[in-house]
Amino acid sequence: MEHINWIHNLPFFSIFIAMFAILLTAMFRTAKMAKRIHMTMMCIVVILSAILTYHMAVAPETFTFTMGHYPAPWGNELTAGPLEALMALVFGTVMLLSVMGGWVFIEKDVLQEKQYLYYIMLDAAMGAMLALIYTNDIFTAYVFIEINTLAACALVLAKGTATAMVGATHYLIMGLLGSGLFLFGVSILYSITGHLLLPQIGEAVTVLAASGQYHFALLIATAFLFIALAIKSGLFPFHTWLPVAHPIAIPASSAILSGFVVKGYVIFAIKLMYSVFSVEFMHELGIIDILFVFGVLGMVFGSLSAMRQRKMKKILAYSSVAQIGYIYMGVGLGTEIGLTAACFHMIAHGFTKSMLFLCAGSFVKQCGNIDDMDQMRGIAYKNPVAGIGYTIGAMSMIGIPLLAGFISKLYFATASIFSEGKMAASLLVLGISMILNALYFLPSVMAIWTTKKGMQEAKRANISPWFITSIVLLLCINVGLGVWYQPVIELIEVGLQLLQK
Amino acid sequence: MEWRMWLQKIKDWVDGYTVMIDADMYIANRKRREKWDWRSIIDFIYEKDLHKLHNTLCVMCCVAFIGVMLLVVNDLPQYGNVNNPANNEVSVRYVEEGLEETGAVNLVTGMILDYRAFDTFAEANVLFLSVMGVLFLLKTDKKNDDKQQQMVRKKDAEMEAIEQKPIRQIGAKYLTPFILLYGIYIVINGHISPGGGFAGGVIMGGGMIFYATAFGKEKMEQIFTFRSFANISVGSLLTYFVCKSYSFFTGANHVGWEVPKGVAGNILSAGLILPLNICVGLVVACTMYGFYALYTKGDI
Numbered sequence: 001m002e003h004i005n006w007i008h009n010l011p012f013f014s015i016f017i018a019m020f021a022i023l024l025t026a027m028f029r030t031a032k033m034a035k036r037i038h039m040t041m042m043c044i045v046v047i048l049s050a051i052l053t054y055h056m057a058v059a060p061e062t063f064t065f066t067m068g069h070y071p072a073p074w075g076n077e078l079t080a081g082p083l084e085a086l087m088a089l090v091f092g093t094v095m096l097l098s099v100m101g102g103w104v105f106i107e108k109d110v111l112q113e114k115q116y117l118y119y120i121m122l123d124a125a126m127g128a129m130l131a132l133i134y135t136n137d138i139f140t141a142y143v144f145i146e147i148n149t150l151a152a153c154a155l156v157l158a159k160g161t162a163t164a165m166v167g168a169t170h171y172l173i174m175g176l177l178g179s180g181l182f183l184f185g186v187s188i189l190y191s192i193t194g195h196l197l198l199p200q201i202g203e204a205v206t207v208l209a210a211s212g213q214y215h216f217a218l219l220i221a222t223a224f225l226f227i228a229l230a231i232k233s234g235l236f237p238f239h240t241w242l243p244v245a246h247p248i249a250i251p252a253s254s255a256i257l258s259g260f261v262v263k264g265y266v267i268f269a270i271k272l273m274y275s276v277f278s279v280e281f282m283h284e285l286g287i288i289d290i291l292f293v294f295g296v297l298g299m300v301f302g303s304l305s306a307m308r309q310r311k312m313k314k315i316l317a318y319s320s321v322a323q324i325g326y327i328y329m330g331v332g333l334g335t336e337i338g339l340t341a342a343c344f345h346m347i348a349h350g351f352t353k354s355m356l357f358l359c360a361g362s363f364v365k366q367c368g369n370i371d372d373m374d375q376m377r378g379i380a381y382k383n384p385v386a387g388i389g390y391t392i393g394a395m396s397m398i399g400i401p402l403l404a405g406f407i408s409k410l411y412f413a414t415a416s417i418f419s420e421g422k423m424a425a426s427l428l429v430l431g432i433s434m435i436l437n438a439l440y441f442l443p444s445v446m447a448i449w450t451t452k453k454g455m456q457e458a459k460r461a462n463i464s465p466w467f468i469t470s471i472v473l474l475l476c477i478n479v480g481l482g483v484w485y486q487p488v489i490e491l492i493e494v495g496l497q498l499l500q501k
Numbered sequence: 502m503e504w505r506m507w508l509q510k511i512k513d514w515v516d517g518y519t520v521m522i523d524a525d526m527y528i529a530n531r532k533r534r535e536k537w538d539w540r541s542i543i544d545f546i547y548e549k550d551l552h553k554l555h556n557t558l559c560v561m562c563c564v565a566f567i568g569v570m571l572l573v574v575n576d577l578p579q580y581g582n583v584n585n586p587a588n589n590e591v592s593v594r595y596v597e598e599g600l601e602e603t604g605a606v607n608l609v610t611g612m613i614l615d616y617r618a619f620d621t622f623a624e625a626n627v628l629f630l631s632v633m634g635v636l637f638l639l640k641t642d643k644k645n646d647d648k649q650q651q652m653v654r655k656k657d658a659e660m661e662a663i664e665q666k667p668i669r670q671i672g673a674k675y676l677t678p679f680i681l682l683y684g685i686y687i688v689i690n691g692h693i694s695p696g697g698g699f700a701g702g703v704i705m706g707g708g709m710i711f712y713a714t715a716f717g718k719e720k721m722e723q724i725f726t727f728r729s730f731a732n733i734s735v736g737s738l739l740t741y742f743v744c745k746s747y748s749f750f751t752g753a754n755h756v757g758w759e760v761p762k763g764v765a766g767n768i769l770s771a772g773l774i775l776p777l778n779i780c781v782g783l784v785v786a787c788t789m790y791g792f793y794a795l796y797t798k799g800d801i
Contacts (some may be wrong), residue, residue: 004754012753016746019626023742026633026735067619069752070602071758073591076619117637124630131623141621147630154634165638186568191577196588204586217576220569443511 017128083495101470102252185224236298251361292332298325378451682710696779706789
């Protein structure tokens with residue numbers, strides 16, 4: 001037993017603990033137990049990921065973990081490096097804090113008898129996300145994408161109202177379209193390369209790209225895979241499900257959906273790009289430029305649509321569309337610094353947007369389930385924690401210095417300078433979208449901090465201590481990321497270098 | 502005084518009420534001004550055109566997709582060719598050493614339950630989670646029902662009590678045991694003959710659905726309740742989970758302690774594949790029946 005490398009077992013343990021939580025919850029079938037199991041599971045996963053990240057920061061390496069007795073081209077495999085470990089840690093933390101802050105809403109909005117099902121779906125989303133991050137096998141990725149879609153869909157319809165069902169149906173249709181395209185892509189890729197594991201596909205693709213054989217099939221397979229991942233993560237022309245799904249989902253679901261469910265697909269896209277198709281080949285196929293164009297369009301149109309909204313959650317949903325645009329712009333720049341910026345933005349946006357959704361949910365609950373911004377005048381005085389959280393989150397999204405959003409925008413700007421032919425477009429759009437961000441966030445911030453004449457004195461609402469804890473922690477992380485961003489950036493850079501084939 | 506107007510506009514933007522009133526006023530005024538009725542005709546035409554446009558776009562998208570797929574198929578390697586990329590060292594090892602390494606005569610079962618067992622575990626979880634998702638959506642909740650739903654349920658129960666279905670009942674009475682037996686046979690022989698957990702599970706689930714259509718909800722509830730559904734599904738998934746975590750852990754860390762494979766071709770052979778097949782079969786059967794029950798009466 002002494003030759004076991006426990007560090008290398010950590011990805012396997014975290015995935016299987018999440019899966020075990022699903023089964024355990026389904027066995028007990030009570031809301032109370034479900035909550036306990038979920039929180040224990042999340043704490044364990046976060047601690048394991050933290051250990052792995054620490055290990056990766058001290059001694060960076062990538063390792064593979066064979067699932068079973070059979071090595072790479074025959075059996076399933078997991079792989080982990082600094083980037084994967086960091087992302088698992090970030091997503092685990094976002095999930096833990098979102099659920100902690102969202103307990104109140106889960107207990108209020110979900111039927112008592114169905115709460116355990118909600119927790120099952122949370123566990124499933126976490127397990128699928130971890131597997132999607134760590135997997136080294138494209139078919140495993142497909143299966144876990146399916147689990148993730150199912151779980152996210154159930155999270156959206158948690159309220160069980162008619163509008164929730166409409167939103168979930170939208171999401172399901174778009175999600176299934178994405179799954180179908182992904183499966184097409186995988187099967188075409190398998191029939192021309194003969195492999196399902198990422199490194200082996202990568203080798204075969206290199207040979208095919210050099211010889212020019214099956215060029216069209218390769219192009220279409222790549223296009224399908226990336227379109228599927230773009231649909232799943234809500235890139236601009238396929239973003240329509242996001243603004244429908246967010247306003248009707250309960251705040252915890254929105255926070256999770258925007259905070260990390262849509263980002264796991266981007267991580268997998270980056271993994272595909274780096275360890276399978278290599279950046280040069282993506283340039284050659286032109287897919288990277290298409291991603292860039294749609295990312296840039298998403299930044300502008302997401303923000304413009306957000307400006308037209310008067311409902312707080314819709315503003316946040318369209319803002320998510322714009323931020324996904326930022327991430328894809330970073331990916332589309334095709335340079336390492338661009339990808340670093342994209343990864344950092346994923347982290348920053350994950351922490352910020354989950355906080356914003358929780359705060360917005362708290363306001364909505366205080367107004368008696370009214371989502372209109374004009375009904376929320378002066379609500380921040382009733383609920384100062386959520387008010388401060390919302391304000392700081394909005395400032396971070398706009399890009400005020402000392403906050404996490406600023407760093408990612410700084411890196412985007414730096415990255416655009418180093419990329420040929422895309423500098424003007426990306427810098428210009430970055431500037432425009434920052435102004436637009438300010439234009440749609442500031443009215444809502446002003447609305448919550450100003451009272452109307454003749455309004456009665458604000459009474460302090462009683463807020464759950466767990467909500468306060470989660471918002472305070474998210475705030476601390478946000479400021480911390482804005483000030484001590486260097487170690488995170490270094491870890492991402494090392495991770496990307498190790499990922500490159 | 503231009504800037505004052507702008508300030509007012511920004512204020513209005515923050516302060517939704519005035520904008521709303523303005524919008525109402527605007528609509529009211531516009532209606533008063535409107536005297537010609539040809540506008541409605543134009544609106545109607547416009548809408549109709551848009552519908553046509555959507556339909557055309559749909560058809561065009563589908564045609565484009567079909568065209569692209571046909572071109573791809575044209576470009577793909579010919580099916581069954583020896584030199585295809587898919588005929589590489591992977592399938593060679595599956596075919597040549599599969600029997601020895603997994604102990605399963607049925608190579609497909611060996612592949613899905615031993616070489617790539619992680620995918621299959623996730624797939625079984627997909628089935629279970631999809632039932633859980635439908636349960637989340639459709640499970641009727643007798644405490645929080647409104648009157649209309651109660652009426653509907655009462656009427657359904659009455660209809661079911663009156664309905665005569667002698668042929669189906671006699672058929673179900675004599676056929677269900679054999680269907681279930683056949684399903685069990687396929688599941689248990691999954692590693693030595695064609696079939697396996699997924700195929701046998703579908704047959705068992707079909708048998709249960711057949712019985713349920715003939716004898717109705719009450720009779721079925723005597724033998725198969727939600728409790729038994731959940732316990733069987735979760736129990737088999739847990740067994741799968743425990744078996745596979747053991748085998749993944751020992752396999753990846755080269756601990757040894759392999760499960761004995763037995764003599765290939767016997768029922769008790771192929772290591773963990775037999776229990777895994779039974780687990781998969783039970784999960785699939787429960788999923789099939791669960792979907793049927795949830796969609797017909799909103800409860801298992």
